[in-house]
Amino acid sequence: MTSKKTYWIALFAILFINCSKPIYSEEKVNPERPNIIYILADDMGVYDLGCYGQQKIKTPNIDKMAAEGMLFTQHYAGSTVCAPSRGTLMTGYHTGHGYVKGNFAMPSEGNLPLPDKTITVAEKLKEAGYKTGIIGKWGLGGPSDEGHPNKQGFDYSFCYLDQRLAHEYYPDHLWWNYEKVMLDREYSHDLFAEESLDFIRKNKANPFFLYLPFTIPHGKYQVPDDEPYSNESWTEKQKNYAAMTTRMDKDIGRIFSLLDSLNLDENTIVFFASDNGGVKEISSFFGSQGPFRGYKTDCYEGGIRSPLIVRWPGKIEAGSKSDHVSAFWDFLPTACDLVGCKAPTEIDGISFLPALLNQDQEQHKLLYWEYFNYNYSWKPGSTNPRNYLLSEAIRVGDWKGVRKNLYKNPDADIELYNLKNDIGEENDVADQYPEIVKELTDLMLSEHNDSEYFKVNQH
Incomplete structure (x- = not known):
């Protein structure tokens, strides 16, 4: 390693302290995996x-x-x-x-x-x-x-x-x-x-x-x-x-x-x-x-x-x-x-x-993402961590749904894109496919679980 002397001194000291329980082992388990x-x-x-x-x-x-x-x-x-x-x-x-x-x-x-x-x-x-x-x-x-x-x-x-x-x-x-x-x-x-x-x-x-x-x-x-x-x-x-x-x-x-x-x-x-x-x-x-x-x-x-x-x-x-x-x-x-x-x-x-391995592959029924704000205002002991949902997205087949600005508008409509012919997500076609919009909206609701520090629509 081409690092400085102080770094090596510290690392060797740690290794010496922990020498009774080696970090590494030379024991061979199964070489074929x-x-x-x-x-x-x-x-x-x-x-x-x-x-x-x-x-x-x-x-x-x-x-x-x-x-x-x-x-x-x-x-x-x-x-x-x-x-x-x-x-x-x-x-x-x-x-x-x-x-x-x-x-x-x-x-x-x-x-x-x-x-x-x-x-x-x-x-x-x-x-x-x-x-x-x-x-x-x-x-x-x-x-x-x-x-x-x-x-x-x-x-x-x-x-x-x-x-x-x-x-x-x-x-x-x-x-x-x-x-x-x-x-x-x-x-x-x-x-x-x-x-x-x-x-x-x-x-x-x-x-x-x-x-x-x-x-x-x-x-x-x-x-x-x-x-x-x-x-x-x-x-x-x-x-x-x-x-x-x-x-x-x-x-x-x-x-x-x-x-x-x-x-x-x-x-x-x-x-x-x-x-x-x-x-x-x-x-x-x-x-x-x-x-x-x-x-x-x-x-x-x-x-x-x-x-x-x-x-x-x-x-x-x-x-x-x-x-x-x-x-x-x-x-x-x-x-x-x-x-x-x-x-x-x-x-x-x-x-x-x-x-x-170029074999038959199971496909996802959906992919889902969430983006929460960063917790700048959180303090120890606070009952409200202020981590609110800003945007979310879902993909089902070639359909991609995006909702954004959710803190200001928790009921924001989905933007809908067909990635097969619009990879740049330039043409929102939500008005043309209300049944797809409903399906993706329902799936978004079903895919989110609140956790202790991340809850939807908290203010």
Whole structure:
């Protein structure tokens, strides 16, 4: 790892303290089940990648991943903002049924924690004998609550626990399991990249699950240098955004090189996605949203579409594409299918392993999203957390319904779009199809469950 001395001193001290219970084990469980790596970018639009059509930002390693694997053309994030999107990925529930429905900052360090009773994908894989690790940004619990990743199925964690602090790429601290590690101007992404390689090396004899929620390319747009874009006539933010994305791409290439050198390549399935759509000020310049309407915080396609690339040599056809309609909450049952364990029956997700293997694939009856406001006004002890529903969306077949401005108008009408011939959601046809409007309205009502901190129409 190319980090500074203070960082290493702190980490070795923690390892010494915990040496009676090693984080890693060399015990071999079942080498025939695939290792699973899930890489998640932050606030990156679908079309920021060359394999999806990006012209300005260089992503050669991710493009190679697509050329050697499968590229999905209709994949969705779990939400249009960070925490609820990641919650759906971990739990298999869409936001209507999930506990974390919006970004929610706690008074101390940490975000609204996943309840202890939550069944996460990490827990399922750990039960199946996998070594589990998260390196990057968590956002679903704090240092001392039930949502801490080590209490949600991860054997090992090295991350930002609080997504608010993850906006800073030169933080004063990160969390190594339960230990606070003080830093001195280290670039957090580089630490995560090195640590991910180390996790793979140390677990090469075990089946492992590595969740890599990188913070790149979320703002602040900080990067050690803006190569290879220094000479472009762009703003500094635009140069840094592109340089951050290319930096992440380089590190993904290092992961693939390591897998190959350890003879793990053919027995490792790697996923790549983004947690929500891009931010308007950046995405409008790079064309990050492609033909889609909207950006982060919108329930239009531009706010909830995600790239999805999956590579598994010898199993997934190289250079293939899938138009299967899928979403983040499908990852948990897919992972369970991969390792041969049973997913919870009541979740919203459907395994898309058949699609990966070019087999007959079950389709979703519907997909549903909610967007709640951020809890800026919440105070400890308050009986009203003020997390009100702002917008929601539903997709049934090619029909897409969107309701917005719900805080001002809880009974707002649905906008209706046919994505088959209007991918840009430009032509609201609600007046022409009242029966479809009624069907989607009824489904929206049925798909939402209030949770303790997220209730519909509270004022």
